[in-house]
Amino acid sequence: MRWIRDLMDKSSKDTIxxxxxxxxxxxxxxxxxxxxxLEDFVSSLSGQVERPADVGYMATALAATAHATGxxxxxxxxxxxxxxxxxxxxxxxxxxxxxxxxxxPGDLLYGIDRAMERIGIGDGxxxxxxxxxxxxxxxxxxxxxxxxxxxxxxxxxxxxAGRAQRHIELAATKSNVIATAAQEKVAAKQQLIEDNRGxxxxxNGRDFGQGVSDxxxxxxxxxxxxxxxxxxxxxxxxxxxATGSDGTPPGQLEDIEPAQSDNADKANxxxxxxxxxxxxxxxxxxxxxxxxxxKTDK
Amino acid sequence: xxxTRFRSTTEDLHITRIEAAKGGAEWAxxxxxxxxxxxxxxxxxxxxxSDPDDLSSExxxxxxxxxxxxxxxxxxxxxxxxxxxxxxxxxxxxxSSRRVDTVDRDSREIETEGGDVxxxxxxxxxxxxxxxxxxxxxxDQRNVLALRIxxxxxxxxxxxxMSKRVGAIxxxxxxxxxxxxxxxxxxxxxx
Numbered sequence: 348m349r350w351i352r353d354l355m356d357k358s359s360k361d362t363i364x365x366x367x368x369x370x371x372x373x374x375x376x377x378x379x380x381x382x383x384x385l386e387d388f389v390s391s392l393s394g395q396v397e398r399p400a401d402v403g404y405m406a407t408a409l410a411a412t413a414h415a416t417g418x419x420x421x422x423x424x425x426x427x428x429x430x431x432x433x434x435x436x437x438x439x440x441x442x443x444x445x446x447x448x449x450x451x452p453g454d455l456l457y458g459i460d461r462a463m464e465r466i467g468i469g470d471g472x473x474x475x476x477x478x479x480x481x482x483x484x485x486x487x488x489x490x491x492x493x494x495x496x497x498x499x500x501x502x503x504x505x506x507x508a509g510r511a512q513r514h515i516e517l518a519a520t521k522s523n524v525i526a527t528a529a530q531e532k533v534a535a536k537q538q539l540i541e542d543n544r545g546x547x548x549x550x551n552g553r554d555f556g557q558g559v560s561d562x563x564x565x566x567x568x569x570x571x572x573x574x575x576x577x578x579x580x581x582x583x584x585x586x587x588x589a590t591g592s593d594g595t596p597p598g599q600l601e602d603i604e605p606a607q608s609d610n611a612d613k614a615n616x617x618x619x620x621x622x623x624x625x626x627x628x629x630x631x632x633x634x635x636x637x638x639x640x641x642k643t644d645k
Numbered sequence: 646x647x648x649t650r651f652r653s654t655t656e657d658l659h660i661t662r663i664e665a666a667k668g669g670a671e672w673a674x675x676x677x678x679x680x681x682x683x684x685x686x687x688x689x690x691x692x693x694x695s696d697p698d699d700l701s702s703e704x705x706x707x708x709x710x711x712x713x714x715x716x717x718x719x720x721x722x723x724x725x726x727x728x729x730x731x732x733x734x735x736x737x738x739x740x741s742s743r744r745v746d747t748v749d750r751d752s753r754e755i756e757t758e759g760g761d762v763x764x765x766x767x768x769x770x771x772x773x774x775x776x777x778x779x780x781x782x783x784x785d786q787r788n789v790l791a792l793r794i795x796x797x798x799x800x801x802x803x804x805x806x807m808s809k810r811v812g813a814i815x816x817x818x819x820x821x822x823x824x825x826x827x828x829x830x831x832x833x834x835x836x
Contacts, residue, residue, distance in 0.1 A: 414669025
């Protein structure tokens with residue numbers, strides 16, 4: 348029924364056009380006699396608008412309010428943003444730290460990994476080194492793997508050093524692709540352990556050392572020395588034969604020998620002494636090897 | 646081209662006034678208060694505020710407190726100002742539990758005692774009659790008339806303040822004016 352009323356409204360002369368309405372509301376004369384009363388009505392309404400009093404006072408007060416409240420949120424916001432930024436940096440750093448933690452030698456982040464371990468963050472100890480060792484082995488960087496773990500064993504606490512050594516041995520026995528030099532070092536370490544188990548006869552050590560040294564030239568003698576040194580060394584000759592042409596094994600061997608002989612000086616096994624008695628010239632060479640000892644016995 | 650340039654310059658000036666007000670510039674607040682205090686107070690009065698002058702200064706202080714959060718041009722600013730005024734008005738009504746749209750007659754009489762041109766209009770149309778006629782309108786119709794005539798807002802700004810579409814505001818103002826016109830005609834016939 349409403350539309351009927353609307354229709355009647357529109358058909359009546361009461362209907363005001365949009366344009367007239369706009370003029371009326373803006374207080375512009377419509378020039379229409381019909382709307383004169385309505386104009387009066389509108390102007391009596393708009394006449395309610397007064398000029399404000401105390402403009403100066405209000406302006407000062409409002410300006411001060413705007414100034415005070417406009418300022419205060421900013422430092423607060425700045426603080427929040429600073430906090431957010433530092434949290435973000437922490438997250439980023441911890442992200443880097445976590446990423447770096449798993450890094451192996453040669454990786455971009457390895458330096459960060461070790462640096463953080465030095466200050467006590469993410470120090471995986473021997474476990475982490477072993478993981479790194481395995482990573483390097485997988486990559487084929489056998490020498491790097493060995494050097495890294497060996498270096499660690501040299502500075503680590505006894506228990507950890509022992510574990511590191513056993514891991515090297517295990518890797519050496521398991522994998523025949525590990526460089527002979529590494530095996531020789533393992534052998535040397537094992538010898539060291541054996542030597543420390545207590546024995547006597549100081550002089551024989553030099554004989555042994557010299558014996559090993561001579562072995563570099565004699566396969567026959569070398570084989571014998573290998574038997575004494577340890578089971579890993581039994582794999583030595585074949586590996587050595589495979590890699591022997593590059594000349595590295597002899598060099599490595601010379602590095603290792605002094606360590607053996609140095610320890611042999613202190614405490615030597617009579618058993619080994621017996622086996623190496625075949626060599627006569629022991630004195631001079633033994634002394635020279637002793638001087639070299641500290642270099643390898645890290 | 647020169648007209649476009651001129652327009653953009655004036656727009657820049659308007660924005661500058663609001664920007665300056667944000668920074669707490671006294672001249673900007675003086676300009677804003679001069680322009681809007683009258684319409685805001687008038688709007689509050691016509692809509693039945695218990696103390697329009699008091700409420701008006703409350704509105705302006707809220708504007709000053711919140712202006713750093715305001716983003717927009719001069720027209721947006723007017724709408725925003727009246728949104729705040731309207732909210733204050735609703736709060737005021739709720740607080741005083743006054744009857745909606747009862748106009749403060751005492752203040753109105755004092756105010757019309759001045760010797761302005763409007764006085765002549767008042768002779769034709771007593772304020773009480775205006776109030777009476779407004780009283781027959783719906784709440785939305787009264788609000789539209791107050792915002793457009795007293796608040797001096799455009800159609801679009803009024804739509805903004807009332808959160809309605811422009812078409813709805815157009816319909817409201819037409820209905821309101823036609824209703825008033827009818828009453829005026831009937832009144833003339835009666836007298």
